[in-house]
Amino acid sequence: MVADVEVPAGFVPQYAIAFGAVDGPATAVHAGNPLPVRAARQPAAAPPLAGSLTASGMAGPFVPELDRPIWVTLSGDWSGTVELLRSTDGGATAVPLTAGGAPWARFTANANEAVADESEAGATYHLSATLLGGTLTYRVAQ
Structure with missing residues (x-):
């Protein structure tokens, strides 16, 4: 069971990664709710x-x-x-x-x-x- 963390808590008392809006609740990261990020790479600098x-x-x-x-x-x-x-x-x-x-x-x-x-x-x-x-x-x- 995944539980939201409610504001005004100043910390996230979970054993896993969670994220949320500044003024909203934190939500646990799981397969159905992945981190909203992606790896960013710069173009290769090696000349062809x-x-x-x-x-x-x-x-x-x-x-x-x-x-x-x-x-x-x-x-x-x-x-x-x-x-x-x-x-x-x-x-x-x-x-x-x-x-x-x-x-x-x-x-x-x-x-x-x-x-x-x-x-x-x-x-x-x-x-x-x-x-x-x-x-x-x-x-x-x-």
């Missing part, structure tokens, strides 16, 4: 890695903010393989992403997907393209 390639090559680095999804967007009329690589040593070594030991974030067609969520400070991402033809337009961003 964007451009186009007409021949095989690497692009990067993309330096992500922590705890935000990383999106890869590929478009254009191209053929080949594009892969997102991750580095923890400033780009000296960049390795492909995997999930359960299988390739992850490897594409052979246009895509728009969240591929990673970084938690390690200093990690960077690089786009590796082996193009057989056409023009690839890419964007790695948060």
Whole structure:
């Protein structure tokens, strides 16, 4: 049973979170009456890695903010393989992403997907393209 807390009490004698108007009763927070707030996030400040390639090559680095999804967007009329690589040593070594030991974030067609969520400070991402033809337009961003 949920009970309202009446004014003029200067405190809320409940064992759970409650809220209310300044001059009104406090109401307990529960599934049917959630807190009237939402998490507010600022837009990501990490500059996107964007451009186009007409021949095989690497692009990067993309330096992500922590705890935000990383999106890869590929478009254009191209053929080949594009892969997102991750580095923890400033780009000296960049390795492909995997999930359960299988390739992850490897594409052979246009895509728009969240591929990673970084938690390690200093990690960077690089786009590796082996193009057989056409023009690839890419964007790695948060």
